[in-house]
Amino acid sequence: MSNKTITRDQLATLLDRLVEKNRVIAPVSDNRGVVRFGEIQKAGDIAWGFDQAKVPAKSHFLPQTEELYRYDTSGGELKIEPVPPPRPAVIFGLHPCDLKAVAALDPVFDGAFKDVYYLNKRERTVIIGLSCRKVLPTCFCRSYGIEPTDGQGADLMLTEAGDGYYVEILTPKGEALIRDNAPLFSDAGVAEGRRAKDALAGELAGQFQLNVDLTGVKAKVDTMFEHPYWQELARKCLGCGICTYLCPTCHCFDIIESHSGHRGCRLRCWDSCMFADFTLHTSSHNPRSTKKERVRNRFLHKLSYHDERYGLAGCVGCGRCIAECPVNIDITQIIADIEEVD
Amino acid sequence: MGIAENCLMPLPATIQQIIPETSDVNTYRVTLDDPEAMANWRNRPGQLAMMSLFGAGEAMFSISSSPTQRDYLDFTIRKAGVVTKALHSLEVGGKIGIRGPYGNGFPYELMKGRDVLFVGGGIGLAPLKSLVELMLDDQHRADFGKIEILYGARSNDDLCFKQAVLEEWPKRPNCEVWTTIDRAEDTWKGHVGFVPAYLEEVAPKGEGKIAVLCGPPIMIRFVLIGLEKLGFKNELIYSTLELRMKCGVGKCGRCNIGHKYVCLEGPVFNLIQIKELPPEF
Amino acid sequence: MKTVVDNLRREAARLLAGDEVKMVIGYAAGTDAARTTPCFATTPEQAALLTWGPLCANNLVKYLLDYRFEDTRLAVVVKGCDSRAVNRLLQDLQFPRQRLVVLGVPCGGQLDRASILSEIPPGARLQDIEDTGEDLVLVTDKGRLSFPKDRFLMDKCYRCETNMPVVADFLAGEPVPSPAREGFEHTAEVDGMEALDIADKSSFWDNEFSRCLRCTACRNACPACSCKECVFEQAVPGWQQSGIIGSKVNSLPENAVFHLIRMFHVTGRCVDCGECERVCPVGIPLRLLYRKVLKDARILYGAGTPGMSTETVSPLSEFRPDDPEEFM
Structure with a gap:
């Protein structure tokens, strides 16, 4: 199927229509202007002018708090009940960095042990990507080989063009969505859309203020486990969870008990390697007992471990951690420092 | 989606027997409630399973029974935290959940044809026991050479598996057992002293021999020094590492040492592998 | 401003060169022009990294807690609001005065x-x-x-109570005018909140708490949160074995419990430095909560803002026969 265009109004109609049979997830703004991915009831709920969702799209595939199963132990018996499978979903508005981040999470939850919670949502979700409209001062996705108009990882990729959007059809899932809603899409203006996208890509490429050279960084950082650099860097860290919770590729979780009487459930909750109790043993031994070990682990995970395990970068250059760290721990600075230190 | 397909969902299980080991350690003999699941359960010696206490949480334990024993699973557990306290409050017939097995287990195939020395401290004998019993099992015994076991604990009361260690294993052919406790007691007629010192005293020959150890970190540290002195080769020394785990399947992100996950690539590592790991465990 | 920076660097270099302190905790240039970053200078050369200006909102006093069990002497750069936290830590015996050199800076207000x-x-x-x-x-x-x-200007600066440090061993510059503005009475917003009816008040906070990410940045930045082990992270607290207080569940009840317990815990110790609100990535108006507590303590016990001096006793740390007991 060849690429299409869709007008703004028709896109709104499409999303309104999708709401009838799917959970539709899109960037929404709260009363204080914080944008995150949330379920919408109508296209009008979307924060259309958003630059970057503060909380990334991982919150759909790996919700911050998610029920795993329920149990009942009444009468000395034990019943464990699975939670119902997820409803089909459409997630709209992922920028290229967030698309790439989903790709980075896939192998974590797939593999010899399959995480059905994540994988079922992945399977049943159509991803509609959206090209960036501007490059923020904290964006550095380009250093990770991502262009702000890249559709890789999306089923459909939308780019604003004229009064509507240029629609690239990238997967059979995307094609099926178009086929089911064919009258809303048009073949008119596809060539112009393509040109508008190319022009936007060129313009955005020139807007990057942050660029890092990743050449040799993994090899270098792999030799730096014992380097005093981490101790110095960690001094300023507050040990909060901002960087990890807002990171689109951070996936650490805890499994929590919640019960009342004989009935209860197990919940999976985001957790953070920056928290002191993350690796605390019952014996009170803690292999990562100070901020030094925890900060080192986070950056080694981003710059080496993830790549080592999955052959994919553990950072996508979205810049959320840079924007929100209250003490200005800046991964681009760290990458530069790694290149420099002896 | 069936229960078995979901790697984070436990299988219902029942405590069949509680065997007191020490004042705060019991062995829980457990069967899976679904007979088919029990029949299909396979684990390697040294592998782990996640135990669920409903109302308390989950925790990872090594399976202390021999893999050749297919009717039940043993877990030897000290009362220490929220989950283990809840477990210790249960009686026979109590319901728990089990998921697993996880981890690599001991590579016993690579140990075939060799003599094997086990060094255990306290409750650290639990994972070793699964391998000792596999090797002593009639169907495997001929595959292995001499089996030596050096086991110590803080006190007589802290020795686990007394029946096996003091009565059964020493009577098995080509199997030698040395036991020790840290400080002298009236009730104890055997050797007194720390495990690493006793190892030096017994001085088993290291050449071509496998060593398998598990115990508190301080014991491991000094036993490793002793083993190297006795001529044990790094690649033939196996130890288990312990880290906090939540998922057991390489996703929750907390049991990593460098880029290795102990729940997947461990808990058993040989000394060459341990030396390659960043010192963060 | 330049003089203050020069004075600060000179004094820091002197302290480090003479081994009077092992480390000077101050501000250095950040990775972009609109921010600074905490700086931990340990050599006289590193003292040249120190800076000061209207982009130094971080309350560095929190970092003293990282070194409280060591025996080294430290210096820390403080603004007026931060200096109250110094007094509070001294009062709570969280840091010994003899191990501390306080480098005060005159503050004309911090920028958002x-x-x-x-x-x-x-x-x-x-x-x-x-x-x-x-x-x-x-x-x-x-x-x-x-x-x-x-x-x-940051909102807190409009309501600045003291823009000069209330405790300092060294003052890096002459007093400057306070950024406080008329019409921003300390409790104006709290009064507004109190005037809401109970349903509106409840829905206001329900909305704010439901937006919380549970990243704990508010707690981790707070100089009043000095517990070595936070109640929310206790490994095996007996009373919560059957509950999930302290879990990482993100839900309105859990989040509300986190914030309200924290509010009670910092009562009489919150110095109103505003760090909780500054670091919050989703903009929860946490100072409103804590200023309500400050106001109540003022009305009920005549207590001033904690940390204004080391002489005043926290209202929850002393018993007076005439204490109000309207809840009894």
């Missing part, structure tokens, strides 16, 4: 980073911020933008 960044046109790069006294000039590669300084 987000407000500054919102004025930078897309594609323009902020290169420098010039403080002309009256105006603030945002220097970008696409031109200079001039704004009245008040426009970017």
